[in-house]
Amino acid sequence: MTDETQTLAQGLSRRDPGLLDHLIELYQHRLYRYLLFLTGNPALAEDLFQETWIRVLERGHQYNAKSKFESWLFAIARNLVIDVSRRKKMPSLEDLGDKDSNQPFDPPDEHSISALQLLVSRENQQAVQLSLLKIPAYYREVLLLRFHEEMGLEEIAAMMSAPVSTVKSRLYRGLAALKSALPEGSV
Amino acid sequence: MTENLHIRAQKFFAQSLVEGLSHADQSWLDQHFHECAGCAREIASTQELLHALRTVPVSIPRDLAARTQLRVRLRAQESAQTSHGNFLLWVITGFSWFAGVLSAPLVWRGFAWLGNYLHVPKLAVEMGFVLWWAVPALFAVAAVLHQKGFNISPWRGPN
Numbered sequence: 001m002t003d004e005t006q007t008l009a010q011g012l013s014r015r016d017p018g019l020l021d022h023l024i025e026l027y028q029h030r031l032y033r034y035l036l037f038l039t040g041n042p043a044l045a046e047d048l049f050q051e052t053w054i055r056v057l058e059r060g061h062q063y064n065a066k067s068k069f070e071s072w073l074f075a076i077a078r079n080l081v082i083d084v085s086r087r088k089k090m091p092s093l094e095d096l097g098d099k100d101s102n103q104p105f106d107p108p109d110e111h112s113i114s115a116l117q118l119l120v121s122r123e124n125q126q127a128v129q130l131s132l133l134k135i136p137a138y139y140r141e142v143l144l145l146r147f148h149e150e151m152g153l154e155e156i157a158a159m160m161s162a163p164v165s166t167v168k169s170r171l172y173r174g175l176a177a178l179k180s181a182l183p184e185g186s187v
Numbered sequence: 188m189t190e191n192l193h194i195r196a197q198k199f200f201a202q203s204l205v206e207g208l209s210h211a212d213q214s215w216l217d218q219h220f221h222e223c224a225g226c227a228r229e230i231a232s233t234q235e236l237l238h239a240l241r242t243v244p245v246s247i248p249r250d251l252a253a254r255t256q257l258r259v260r261l262r263a264q265e266s267a268q269t270s271h272g273n274f275l276l277w278v279i280t281g282f283s284w285f286a287g288v289l290s291a292p293l294v295w296r297g298f299a300w301l302g303n304y305l306h307v308p309k310l311a312v313e314m315g316f317v318l319w320w321a322v323p324a325l326f327a328v329a330a331v332l333h334q335k336g337f338n339i340s341p342w343r344g345p346n
Contacts, residue, residue, distance in 0.1 A: 128239040
């Protein structure tokens with residue numbers, strides 16, 4: 001347990017408003033991206049983002065600083081997504097996505113890259129975005145955590161309360177599923 | 188080159204992405220990529236896919252952080268008020284229970300005298316005493332349960 005996580009745990013236990021404001025700022029992109037990947041629905045991801053922080057406020061005393069804060073945060077968000085899917089009596093996390101909208105993510109920042117790069121990368125990114133929607137949410141989740149958040153296998157397993165072997169098999173299958181979901185000629 | 192070697196190379200590559208490879212296996216894989224253009228293309232395509240995955244642009248909705256911060260602060264204030272109210276309720280309940288215990292013998296005698304005076308059956312007198320003693324506690328429990336129910340309902344989250 002580092003001094004930093006210990007201080008964080010104490011602050012959360014005290015419901016320190018300044019600390020919570022700082023954490024919301026710090027993790028806003030990562031948490032929103034995780035929820036968006038998991039649900040595929042921007043409006044739902046936004047609601048769950050706010051609910052997650054309310055839970056962090058209410059259950060801050062339960063953070064024991066033994067795990068990384070982001071793992072604990074993502075685990076809360078994940079449980080909320082599961083709660084929503086249960087309430088809506090969905091057979092799996094898959095059905096959370098907005099089936100009518102095939103563009104859950106925003107377009108890239110056009111000023112940061114050249115026109116040619118933009119064209120190629122935009123096509124690739126759009127192909128990946130669309131393909132992500134076609135694969136099951138539990139594959140999207142591990143792919144994001146491993147390749148976007150760069151979390152370790154044990155960390156992901158702890159967050160998901162699942163064995164490392166499950167995480168590995170989901171990663172292998174997720175990669176294969178994503179590749180086969182891509183349209184011919186893209187990437 | 189046999190088909191088994193290509194399958195092995197793809198398996199090793201996936202393994203290198205997910206859980207890492209031993210030095211020997213990694214060397215074999217690198218060597219294979221040098222010799223096999225087909226596998227090298229396949230690998231380049233997967234790496235490009237991962238790059239696209241890592242750079243999928245997600246821009247956060249406008250003011251989401253600010254709105255969340257405000258909501259969290261409001262909830263914190265609400266919770267602080269509720270916990271202050273709970274403290275007062277527990278103090279009052281404790282005091283009421285203590286006073287009830289101290290006054291029980293006196294009240295019992297009062298009930299017994301009244302029952303005798305009005306010729307009420309003993310069972311009715313006993314029930315009246317139990318009711319008199321239990322009603323404040325029942326009110327306190329009802330208040331606590333009501334308050335807990337009020338606090339829990341927002342946890343149901345968005346519908």
